[in-house]
Amino acid sequence: MQVFMYTGPSANSPDIPPGNNPRGHPDALFQRRHDGLNRGIGFFSGWLTQSLLVNMVFFQCVWFLAVIGAANGNYWLGPFSLMVFIIMHYFFSDTAKADYLLAVFAMVIGLIIETLFLRTGVLNFVGTAPSSEFAPLWVVVLWANFALIMNGCLQWLQRHLIFAALLGSSGGAVSYFAGIKLGAATTGSAMPIVLAVIAVTYALVTPVFLDAARRLSDALQCARR
Template sequence: MNRSFAALAVNFVGFQLLWFVAVYGGARGWGGWALAVLVVMQGLVWAINRGWRRDLPLLAAGALACALCEPAWLAPGLIRYQDWSLNWLAPAWIWALWLGFAVSFNYSLAWLRRRLLLAALFGGVGGVFSVTVGIHLGAASTPHGWWPLAMTYCVVWALVVPMLAYGARRLAGGADKEVHDYA
């Protein structure tokens, strides 16, 4: 197994585990473990490919996106996270999701880097689906109803995902290669 495929596999499996620990844990008061899953996931990826310098800008982009987007949903009360009272700052497990998602554009989501319209569709539909499942699992609630949140999620994620994909492509030097060979 080459390093690129191994890093992609670790990222794919790691992000699925991250999502579960974050959302299910967020619903049960142990969402902070999502940060540990993120650290382990990235540690394993970096041990395999030694590409941490390529990932840091995407981790920063995920943090910036979280800092900009979450208050837009929290402040007007479109979403409330379980056991979380701040309306301007998301809980740690949400930060872990944003960072893990953003860095995935170097690995399991690299296929979207040159497919920006598909990335927008993926973002709009996937964002609404993800938040809906999270709400049904009890990680969050929608004080103003599902439709206002779903509409804003659809629009925001339809913009954020192609921006992350494009940013990852630019950071990779515009290379057509979907996953870097760090060997």
């Protein structure tokens, strides 16, 4: 014996033409929820991509303005553009607080490293503000600028620290070479030696900054729970 149970008209039944589902019908409800989920995923994906793009663009702009500004005697351009980046970073990053802490740490490390470069004659920077005994401020702010992309466009490297060291090594050398060619610094030794020292330095600090960024971000997230 067969038992038939009536559950109401289906989406494909003759009573309800396809595309004309009543809003209360289960198939229609499922479709609306599915569409809503897709829109949510699309919005989040677009927002995330936009945030990473903004992060990368601001990083490049700060570097360019700081270097070009210093080469032309406008030493204030670097610190000013960094302040703009810091303000905008608050609106585009979920890890802004951790990034700000890392930026302070990076500036201290950068001041030490760049001053060592200066004292040992590896590099000579244009400008002496705030003191001729230390690396100039426009150079130090570039380290904060670097720190602000650790949880941004470079976040994907946090789980690939060996590759991060290689990328940091090459990227650091290219960045300093460009700065020298633009007139923001001069070398105190042969160019290959200078670039080798810079490459080794950034091969070490890049993974450290990435790992510190991840740990700071995780710690602050746990503290909020």
